[in-house]
Amino acid sequence: MQHPLPLSVYKFGGASVKDAAAIRNLQSIIGQHPTEQPLLVVVSAMGKTTNALEHLFQLAHSGQDYTEPLLALRQFHQEVAAELLPDAPCNAQGHVECGALSGLLQELGDRLGSVTKGDYDRQYDQIVSYGELLATCVVAAATGTQWLDIRPLIRTDHTWREGRVDWPTTERNLRDQVLPLLAHGPVLTQGFLGGTSSGQTTTLGREGSDYTAAILAYCLGGQSVTIWKDVAGLLNADPKIFPNTVRYPEISYQETIEMAYYGASVIHPKTIKPLAVRGIPLYVKSFVDPTAEGTKIHDCKHAGLVPAYIRKTDQCLISFESKDLTFISEENLEVIFGALAQVRLKINLMQNSAISFSVCTDWHEYRLRKLLETLREQFTIYYNTGLELYTIKNYTAQAITELTHGRELLLEQRTRQTFQFVSRTTGL
Numbered sequence: 461m462q463h464p465l466p467l468s469v470y471k472f473g474g475a476s477v478k479d480a481a482a483i484r485n486l487q488s489i490i491g492q493h494p495t496e497q498p499l500l501v502v503v504s505a506m507g508k509t510t511n512a513l514e515h516l517f518q519l520a521h522s523g524q525d526y527t528e529p530l531l532a533l534r535q536f537h538q539e540v541a542a543e544l545l546p547d548a549p550c551n552a553q554g555h556v557e558c559g560a561l562s563g564l565l566q567e568l569g570d571r572l573g574s575v576t577k578g579d580y581d582r583q584y585d586q587i588v589s590y591g592e593l594l595a596t597c598v599v600a601a602a603t604g605t606q607w608l609d610i611r612p613l614i615r616t617d618h619t620w621r622e623g624r625v626d627w628p629t630t631e632r633n634l635r636d637q638v639l640p641l642l643a644h645g646p647v648l649t650q651g652f653l654g655g656t657s658s659g660q661t662t663t664l665g666r667e668g669s670d671y672t673a674a675i676l677a678y679c680l681g682g683q684s685v686t687i688w689k690d691v692a693g694l695l696n697a698d699p700k701i702f703p704n705t706v707r708y709p710e711i712s713y714q715e716t717i718e719m720a721y722y723g724a725s726v727i728h729p730k731t732i733k734p735l736a737v738r739g740i741p742l743y744v745k746s747f748v749d750p751t752a753e754g755t756k757i758h759d760c761k762h763a764g765l766v767p768a769y770i771r772k773t774d775q776c777l778i779s780f781e782s783k784d785l786t787f788i789s790e791e792n793l794e795v796i797f798g799a800l801a802q803v804r805l806k807i808n809l810m811q812n813s814a815i816s817f818s819v820c821t822d823w824h825e826y827r828l829r830k831l832l833e834t835l836r837e838q839f840t841i842y843y844n845t846g847l848e849l850y851t852i853k854n855y856t857a858q859a860i861t862e863l864t865h866g867r868e869l870l871l872e873q874r875t876r877q878t879f880q881f882v883s884r885t886t887g888l
């Protein structure tokens with residue numbers, strides 16, 4: 461079944477649903493969408509709920525008491541629901557009836573109670589996914605949109621915490637199940653979530669709701685995706701870190717993919733590819749000023765973009781030296797790459813010299829420990845933690861001088877468009 465009019469996909473992240481006032485603002489934004497045009501809305505967990513769920517899961521997994529933080533999470537959702545739905549009836553416990561909210565909160569408590577030792581990543585997904593389920597329940601009730609459980613539709617493999625999408629099955633599921641619903645008005649669903657063939661919940665990687673919006677637009681033939689943020693659009697740097705930022709009115713998929721890859725946290729790195737493949741434009745707009753222009757990301761050419769600055773914190777620089785002072789050969793590199801892939805440490809930057817090979821990765825203590833266990837026999841390994849990785853895209857000599865001034869550079873690298881360095885954390 462094909463929808464007769466072009467479909468728009470809107471995505472609202474944690475900041476845009478952080479409390480009742482933010483959800484009313486969301487309601488006003490979707491209310492301005494032409495009623496005759498199909499709209500699919502993707503919503504993330506409210507505010508910092510995903511962090512709170514991670515914390516709850518860690519407590520449960522390590523056998524510690526989680527009663528208070530669970531109560532706080534319950535109360536937060538119930539209070540927001542009560543504020544948004546003042547006329548709704550209350551249940552036997554005195555909580556406002558808000559779709560499946562009470563049932564989901566009960567389920568979350570039960571699941572936390574049955575967390576067992578081991579099997580960390582699979583159990584993480586079963587718990588942390590409640591953020592999006594709870595948020596969509598509240599937002600759908602408040603906005604009168606159709607609530608959709610996305611987990612049986614976005615099919616992934618069993619890579620817990622970073623499910624890999626089975627595109628043909630997902631496309632078939634979405635077309636069969638979602639297109640008929642869109643004919644009856646806006647549909648609202650969860651970002652970040654998927655499900656396996658055996659019906660278990662997976663997550664798509666932290667901050668993965670942008671990616672969900674792209675999956676939906678790709679599979680359903682969307683005409684555009686709009687992600688609503690607390691910034692004016694895609695800027696040349698994170699305004700929370702760098703002063704005097706500049707907005708890009710339009711920018712290519714290619715430039716954006718590179719910025720996201722280097723760590724610009726405004727867009728999840730996996731978001732762009734599905735959109736580029738089907739030529740679907742991505743708009744980044746401000747939920748604070750919804751009529752402002754924002755940024756259009758599409759297939760365009762531009763000359764002379766201003767330099768973009770990206771900082772990745774919590775970095776670790778690992779250096780491998782061959783024990784017998786032989787050269788770093790292809791055989792050695794194969795072993796190192798294999799071990800990095802096995803422990804799921806992603807390389808953010810790498811460099812080799814005759815007897816040493818260095819990689820900069822995100823800091824994950826447990827994964828690094830496993831890496832050291834695997835490679836200790838074969839290599840002498842040094843590592844530094846508490847580092848930052850800076851990238852300047854489309855750099856100028858002046859941009860490099862200003863950013864590196866007064867810093868000790870542990871490693872630097874330059875291509876024609878990109879300058880990167882690793883330094884100790886000092887702040888800007």
Ligand SMILES: Nc1ncnc2c1ncn2[C@@H]1O[C@H](COP(=O)(O)OP(=O)(O)O)[C@@H](O)[C@H]1O
Binds near residue numbers: 473475
């Ligand atoms: N290049 C950039 N342009 C705009 N915002 C950026 C950029 N890089 C990082 N950010 C940060 O991204 C934030 C918005 O993304 P995020 O917090 O993930 O939103 P949400 O979770 O609400 O979807 C902004 O508040 C800003 O601090």
Ligand SMILES: N[C@@H](CC(=O)OP(=O)(O)O)C(=O)O
Binds near residue numbers: 651666667669
């Ligand atoms: N709630 C998830 C997924 C997500 O994308 O969130 P946000 O849109 O708020 O970045 C997370 O915090 O990782």
